[in-house]
Amino acid sequence: MGTARHRRDRPLDPAKIVEAAVMLSKQPDRHALSARRLGEQLGVDPTAVYRHFASMDELVKAALDAIWRDAARLIPRSLPWRAKLETIGHVFFQVIVEHPAVGIDAYRLSTNGPGEEAIVDMVLSCLEQAGLSDDHVVDFYAVLSSTVISHASAQAAERIETHEVVPPDERRWIEPPPNPVLVRFPSLVRHIDGLTSLDQPRVFELSLSVVLDAIESLTATAT
Amino acid sequence: MGTARHRRDRPLDPAKIVEAAVMLSKQPDRHALSARRLGEQLGVDPTAVYRHFASMDELVKAALDAIWRDAARLIPRSLPWRAKLETIGHVFFQVIVEHPAVGIDAYRLSTNGPGEEAIVDMVLSCLEQAGLSDDHVVDFYAVLSSTVISHASAQAAERIETHEVVPPDERRWIEPPPNPVLVRFPSLVRHIDGLTSLDQPRVFELSLSVVLDAIESLTATAT
DNA sequence: ACCTGAACACCGTTCAAGT
DNA sequence: ACCTGAACACCGTTCAAGT
Numbered sequence: 001m002g003t004a005r006h007r008r009d010r011p012l013d014p015a016k017i018v019e020a021a022v023m024l025s026k027q028p029d030r031h032a033l034s035a036r037r038l039g040e041q042l043g044v045d046p047t048a049v050y051r052h053f054a055s056m057d058e059l060v061k062a063a064l065d066a067i068w069r070d071a072a073r074l075i076p077r078s079l080p081w082r083a084k085l086e087t088i089g090h091v092f093f094q095v096i097v098e099h100p101a102v103g104i105d106a107y108r109l110s111t112n113g114p115g116e117e118a119i120v121d122m123v124l125s126c127l128e129q130a131g132l133s134d135d136h137v138v139d140f141y142a143v144l145s146s147t148v149i150s151h152a153s154a155q156a157a158e159r160i161e162t163h164e165v166v167p168p169d170e171r172r173w174i175e176p177p178p179n180p181v182l183v184r185f186p187s188l189v190r191h192i193d194g195l196t197s198l199d200q201p202r203v204f205e206l207s208l209s210v211v212l213d214a215i216e217s218l219t220a221t222a223t
Numbered sequence: 224m225g226t227a228r229h230r231r232d233r234p235l236d237p238a239k240i241v242e243a244a245v246m247l248s249k250q251p252d253r254h255a256l257s258a259r260r261l262g263e264q265l266g267v268d269p270t271a272v273y274r275h276f277a278s279m280d281e282l283v284k285a286a287l288d289a290i291w292r293d294a295a296r297l298i299p300r301s302l303p304w305r306a307k308l309e310t311i312g313h314v315f316f317q318v319i320v321e322h323p324a325v326g327i328d329a330y331r332l333s334t335n336g337p338g339e340e341a342i343v344d345m346v347l348s349c350l351e352q353a354g355l356s357d358d359h360v361v362d363f364y365a366v367l368s369s370t371v372i373s374h375a376s377a378q379a380a381e382r383i384e385t386h387e388v389v390p391p392d393e394r395r396w397i398e399p400p401p402n403p404v405l406v407r408f409p410s411l412v413r414h415i416d417g418l419t420s421l422d423q424p425r426v427f428e429l430s431l432s433v434v435l436d437a438i439e440s441l442t443a444t445a446t
Numbered sequence: 447a448c449c450t451g452a453a454c455a456c457c458g459t460t461c462a463a464g465t
Numbered sequence: 466a467c468c469t470g471a472a473c474a475c476c477g478t479t480c481a482a483g484t
Contacts, residue, residue, distance in 0.1 A: 035477065045451060047478075056477065107330060107373060108380035112398045117408055120397075120418070124410035138417035142396065142426040143433055150330060150373030157331035173365065174343075175335045185340055187347035187360075194361035195343070203365040210366055210437045217440075258458065268470060270459075279458065 012044055014052045014062075021063040025101035028159045032101035033060070061111045063102045068115030071095045072122060081126040082212055088123060089148045089208050093201075096152035103156035106149050120145075131219045144211050151204035158200055173198040235267055237275045237285075244286040248324035251382045255324035256283070284334045286325045291338030294318045295345060304349040305435055311346060312371045312431050316424075319375035326379035329372050343368075354442045367434050374427035381423060396421040 020041045024033045031037075035056065039046035053059040071091050079087065096103035110116065123144065127137040174195045188195075243264045247256045254260075258279065262269035276282040294314050302310065319326035333339065346367065350360040397418045411418075 031475080034475085036475085045449090047451070048449090050478070051449075104331070108327070108377050108384075110397055117411055121408035121411040124414055128410060134414065134417065138414050138421065139429050141414070141418070142421050143430045146374065146377070146426055146430065147370075150377070151369065154331050154369070154373070161331075174333055185344035187351060188340055188344040191347055191357065191361050191364075194357065195364070198361065198365050203369055206362050207366045207369065211433060214433045214437060254456080257456085259456085268468090270470065271468090273459070274468075 012042070012048055012052070016042065017049055017052060017059065018062045018066050021059055021102070022066055022099065025063060025099040025103070028100045028163055030101070030104075030160050033063075057105075057109065060102050060105055061109050062113065063099075064106055064109060065111035065113030065115040067095050067099055067102070068092075068111060068113075068119050070115075072115065072118040075122060081129040082216065085123065085126050085144065085212060085215075086208065088119070088126075089144070092119070092148050093152040093155070093204060096149065097155050097159060100156040100159045104153055104160060106156075107146075107153035127215065130215055132215065136218060140211070140215050144215075147207050147211055148204075151200065151207060155200045155204070173200060173203060235265070235271055235275070239265065240272055240275060240282065241285045241289050244282055244325070245289055245322065248286060248322040248326070251323045251386055253324065253327075253383050256286075280328075280332065283325050283328055284332050285336065286322075287329055287332065288334035288336030288338040290318050290322055290325070291315075291334060291336075291342050293338075295338065295341040298345060304352040305439065308346065308349050308367065308435060308438075309431065311342070311349075312367070315342070315371050316375040316378070316427060319372065320378050320382060323379035323382045327376055327383060329379075330369075330376035350438065353438055355438065359441060363434070363438055367431075367438075370430050370434055371427075374423065374430060378423045378427070396423060396426060 017038065020038055021033055024037060024041060026032075033056075035049050036046040038049055038059075042048070049056075049059055053062065074091050075084065075088055096106050120141065123141050124137055127140055132140060183189075240261065243261055244256055247260060247264060249255075256279075258272050259269040261272055261282075265271070272279075272282060276285065297314050298307065298311055319329050343364065346364050347360055350363055355363060406412075
């Protein structure tokens with residue numbers, strides 16, 4: 001018992017907490033990541049996380065930053081700017097949806113960590129490569145990142161709510177209106193079939209195209 | 224005691240529950256709207272809401288739909304399509320931010336109610352008036368509505384987190400990075416001042432302009 | 447000096463027990 | 466037949482009490 005005295009239990013490396021949080025967040029369950037489940041997973045007291053993170057939101061930020069770091073590594077280095085931004089958009093959409101319990105909050109949390117720095121730098125350099133002015137680089141970084149993250153968070157929320165991957169033709173963005181008293185809304189009646197066939201991934205694709213087209217049209221003007 | 228027997232307490236009109244929920248949701252507090260606070264507000268049992276709504280999410284949907292209904296009434300009837308869509312965007316951004324406790328969830332909930340029907344019809348008719356094809360009307364409705372709602376929900380979340388309206392120059396979209404080891408990220412270094420001066424309302428304005436410009440460019444092609 | 451975990455003040459929701 | 470509210474299984478977080 002003498003030799004093991006000083007470090008009988010590991011001192012609970014914060015990186016281990018983040019790793020466990022990332023693992024737990026893969027479950028499509030609103031409560032997959034809680035202080036108690038984290039303690040159970042790590043075999044420590046449920047309140048141990050508060051010695052390393054000021055709040056659960058801070059831990060969620062750290063988990064998202066780790067996810068950003070790993071996602072940034074998946075992006076091929078040399079691609080034309082538009083293909084690279086499309087790839088970044090799709091990869092980040094996917095990792096957010098794959099970690100729904102933290103992805104659902106990505107729309108409202110900046111991580112302020114090294115993973116965020118890496119991906120922001122990557123997006124900015126694509127926009128520079130596209131030939132945008134300094135002002136436009138910053139503006140379109142903001143528009144692009146909020147577009148990707150907000151649609152991905154919404155899709156993460158949908159995955160949590162349905163609690164399973166339902167077939168694409170049942171994941172409706174808008175439900176058909178139940179009541180037939182829609183004479184007051186002729187445009188809604190006219191487009192109701194189109195609206196009910198929308199789904200979140202398609203709306204994300206459309207939104208991403210709109211932003212990338214806007215960037216491309218600015219570069220065409222410049223050259 | 225005989226005469227008041229049948230309806231001593233009011234039967235708790237669901238519309239009264241929704242009204243109370245809308246009032247409570249004005250507080251910039253994550254827990255402003257709960258079953259217990261609603262019961263306290265209405266003078267009834269905390270679980271009374273579950274006799275009229277299947278879950279708290281369903282009540283939040285009903286509250287948002289009531290907010291949509293009132294917001295739709297604020298939109299001037301006859302305006303050119305672009306000015307009208309800008310007005311709709313600004314009004315909806317504002318009412319979501321003014322009801323942060325439910326607005327924070329608007330990005331992930333469709334209300335499927337009459338308020339939603341009214342505003343969807345209004346947006347669709349603007350897009351028809353702009354001269355878009357049927358397919359483009361549906362697509363750009365989706366892009367436009369998700370843009371407005373996601374930025375507004377993010378701003379509602381920010382209001383809740385700060386718990387008070389802080390001066391605009393302190394509401395940073397991205398925090399300046401704390402560590403100076405940013406040599407690996409030259410684009411981030413180059414644009415760091417621009418990035419830290421971004422705020423949510425400005426990013427919303429930029430995003431809205433991008434979408435409206437995309438619509439306008441399609442109409443210019445058509446005519 | 448550092449860590450632990452009992453405890454506080456809440457949640458959303460269910461259902462046995464009442465009127 | 467309808468409604469009630471006690472109770473269940475959780476939350477995030479704090480801080481008095483220990484080692």
